[in-house]
Amino acid sequence: MPLGIYISVPFCRSKCTYCNFASGVFSNTHMGHYVDRICTDIVKIRKVATDHRAVAPDPVDSIYLGGGTPSLLPPDQLTRLFAAIAQQFNIAPQAEITVECAPGTLTEPIVQSLVACGVNRVSLGVQSFIDKEAASVARLHTREKTLADIERLRSAGIRNINLDLIAGLPHQTRASWNESLQQAIATGVPHLSVYILEVDEDSRLGRELIAGGTKYHAHFVPEDDLTAEFYETACTWLNANGAQQYEISNFARRGFESQHNLKYWTRQPYLGFGVDAHSMLPATEGAESVRLATTDSFEHFFVEAEIKAVRVSAAEALEESFFLGLRLNRGVHLDQLHEQFGPELNRYKPIITELAGEGLLLQTGNVLQLTPRGRLLSNEVFEKFIQEPASTVLSR
Ligand code: SF4
Numbered sequence: 151m152p153l154g155i156y157i158s159v160p161f162c163r164s165k166c167t168y169c170n171f172a173s174g175v176f177s178n179t180h181m182g183h184y185v186d187r188i189c190t191d192i193v194k195i196r197k198v199a200t201d202h203r204a205v206a207p208d209p210v211d212s213i214y215l216g217g218g219t220p221s222l223l224p225p226d227q228l229t230r231l232f233a234a235i236a237q238q239f240n241i242a243p244q245a246e247i248t249v250e251c252a253p254g255t256l257t258e259p260i261v262q263s264l265v266a267c268g269v270n271r272v273s274l275g276v277q278s279f280i281d282k283e284a285a286s287v288a289r290l291h292t293r294e295k296t297l298a299d300i301e302r303l304r305s306a307g308i309r310n311i312n313l314d315l316i317a318g319l320p321h322q323t324r325a326s327w328n329e330s331l332q333q334a335i336a337t338g339v340p341h342l343s344v345y346i347l348e349v350d351e352d353s354r355l356g357r358e359l360i361a362g363g364t365k366y367h368a369h370f371v372p373e374d375d376l377t378a379e380f381y382e383t384a385c386t387w388l389n390a391n392g393a394q395q396y397e398i399s400n401f402a403r404r405g406f407e408s409q410h411n412l413k414y415w416t417r418q419p420y421l422g423f424g425v426d427a428h429s430m431l432p433a434t435e436g437a438e439s440v441r442l443a444t445t446d447s448f449e450h451f452f453v454e455a456e457i458k459a460v461r462v463s464a465a466e467a468l469e470e471s472f473f474l475g476l477r478l479n480r481g482v483h484l485d486q487l488h489e490q491f492g493p494e495l496n497r498y499k500p501i502i503t504e505l506a507g508e509g510l511l512l513q514t515g516n517v518l519q520l521t522p523r524g525r526l527l528s529n530e531v532f533e534k535f536i537q538e539p540a541s542t543v544l545s546r
Pocket residue numbers: 161162163164165166169170171173174217218219252275
């Protein structure tokens with residue numbers, strides 16, 4: 151079974167007001183030390199896995215640099231990261247190698263170094279093609295810069311490009327959302343991700359919305375019903391334009407689905423390095439798995455060398471199989487889950503019946519899928535599949 155590798159690069163030029171990731175505007179002088187620490191972890195990770203009775207399989211068929219803004223790393227640091235991976239792992243010849251980039255950061259030397267490092271897929275955090283909307287959440291790019299970046303990538307041979315859009319940004323209207331969508335479709339990129347603005351205490355905009363205030367243009371955020379309509383429009387238009395929805399937030403032309411993200415949704419093994427990165431590996435025996443995690447604090451990352459481990463029981467793995475697998479339009483196969491987890495599956499029959507009765511799930515033979523309404527209310531569906539936590543902490 152092949153392996154995926156994720157590297158978190160938490161450096162950003164500005165902190166977007168909606169962002170709830172472990173990222174920030176940290177001095178560039180930290181970049182070298184940050185890459186040092188990741189290279190050290192890459193060298194020791196197999197031993198850490200073995201110590202926790204887990205296996206890191208071979209070869210690596212997906213690498214993903216996310217963040218943060220990995221395209222802010224200078225070319226020599228990017229090269230060091232990829233060289234460290236290549237020294238420790240066998241990379242499959244057809245491996246999907248993705249780097250997340252902020253539009254406006256793709257200078258010619260950066261694009262050339264991406265190509266030299268073997269990067270064959272780029273994900274651009276566009277969020278909106280309407281400059282006023284992008285600026286209102288502290289994005290630093292314009293539509294013009296984004297379109298120029300797409301052309302620069304294509305000229306360099308990178309045609310597998312994803313664009314991220316967010317429905318529910320301040321100032322977004324039906325007309326402006328349609329314009330962003332039309333522009334995204336017109337670029338002809340083979341993959342699009344459409345997220346609904348998350349409102350939680352972990353972002354400045356989220357906190358302001360919860361408080362009912364007006365900072366960060368919070369009072370210009372569209373109503374939930376309108377944002378839901380934006381999402382539904384995106385589903386209709388993207389499907390009609392050849393980018394088929396294959397996951398709640400993801401749309402792709404055939405053959406361009408994100409191989410790396412599919413690993414998360416299908417519980418395939420992956421290793422994560424950097425601030426707030428997680429790994430999921432099969433245990434050496436049984437249906438259990440092991441999760442590894444690093445600190446989510448940038449400051450602690452440099453002094454806290456330990457990688458923590460948590461053993462995931464078979465019951466929790468089944469839970470995860472439901473709420474991750476149901477994200478995919480193809481759904482989950484109940485017969486396969488039964489083969490893997492046995493009668494434990496029966497515990498979920500009443501929940502499935504209840505959610506199907508509410509029109510949120512659809513069962514066709516052995517296949518269980520979210521309905522379109524279930525995709526809109528997916529968090530409510532997933533909550534039903536989550537039981538009391540029972541993980542055994544292996545180390546702290
Ligand atoms: S660029 Fe991405 S990671 Fe950085 S602040 Fe903005 S949303 Fe967050």
